[in-house]
Amino acid sequence: MTIAIPARPGPFQLDPERVALVVIDMQRDFVELGGFGDSLGNDVTRLQAIIPTVAALIGLFREKGWPIVHTRESHLPDLSDCPPAKLARGGALRIGDVGPMGRLLVRGEPGNAIVDACAPVDGEIVIDKPGKGMFYATSVEAELKNHGVSQLVFAGVTTEVCVQTSMREANDRGYECLLVEDATESYFAEFKAATLAMIAAQGAIVGWTTPFERLREAVE
Numbered sequence: 001m002t003i004a005i006p007a008r009p010g011p012f013q014l015d016p017e018r019v020a021l022v023v024i025d026m027q028r029d030f031v032e033l034g035g036f037g038d039s040l041g042n043d044v045t046r047l048q049a050i051i052p053t054v055a056a057l058i059g060l061f062r063e064k065g066w067p068i069v070h071t072r073e074s075h076l077p078d079l080s081d082c083p084p085a086k087l088a089r090g091g092a093l094r095i096g097d098v099g100p101m102g103r104l105l106v107r108g109e110p111g112n113a114i115v116d117a118c119a120p121v122d123g124e125i126v127i128d129k130p131g132k133g134m135f136y137a138t139s140v141e142a143e144l145k146n147h148g149v150s151q152l153v154f155a156g157v158t159t160e161v162c163v164q165t166s167m168r169e170a171n172d173r174g175y176e177c178l179l180v181e182d183a184t185e186s187y188f189a190e191f192k193a194a195t196l197a198m199i200a201a202q203g204a205i206v207g208w209t210t211p212f213e214r215l216r217e218a219v220e
């Protein structure tokens with residue numbers, strides 16, 4: 001039995017047997033001062049506002065016993081998985097340089113950790129990804145297949161970069177995707193607004209969007 005979630009551009013038919021939550025890159029590197037996002041000149045405080053909503057969404061999926069995937073954008077310490085074209089870009093500091101929370105965007109460094117309020121617990125899937133999208137150079141597709149998942153509810157940062165890239169990758173692979181509007185944020189308000197609009201346009205060309213409360217009310 002599916003649950004109809006009020007959403008844009010129309011109801012999202014959530015199937016409790018096939019759904020998983022994907023929380024994209026809720027890392028200190030993107031939401032705290034001294035991390036990678038800050039090093040690029042962004043106002044990271046904008047992103048901190050969604051932490052309670054993302055945590056509540058994670059709590060809802062845990063309560064239901066539905067699978068949860070957490071991603072981290074990260075690179076190996078030797079940066080062998082970081083293309084030169086990505087390494088060459090940045091602000092005052094580059095990927096792999098030492099910042100106040102350790103080496104920027106490097107796996108295992110303090111800044112690469114997911115913020116405490118959204119941290120994974122045992123049994124949840126954690127995916128380290130070298131790109132913006134969650135499918136590129138990762139094992140996530142096999143993990144989702146193992147769990148029988150064909151619908152993905154998305155949250156995390158940043159809306160138009162890693163979240164949208166991951167949604168588009170998922171959409172092309174046949175997953176039905178729902179983005180939780182107030183559980184995602186961008187450094188740029190106008191980019192978030194445009195992303196939400198373009199995802200749901202043309203009859204859900206990439207997927208559906210809805211606020212957390214609509215989702216919570218419908219599934220509880």
Ligand code: TIU
Pocket residue numbers: 024025030037040073132157158159161162163187
């Ligand atoms: N810069 C920016 O908006 N985002 C990223 O670099 N990565 C993610 O979105 N996770």
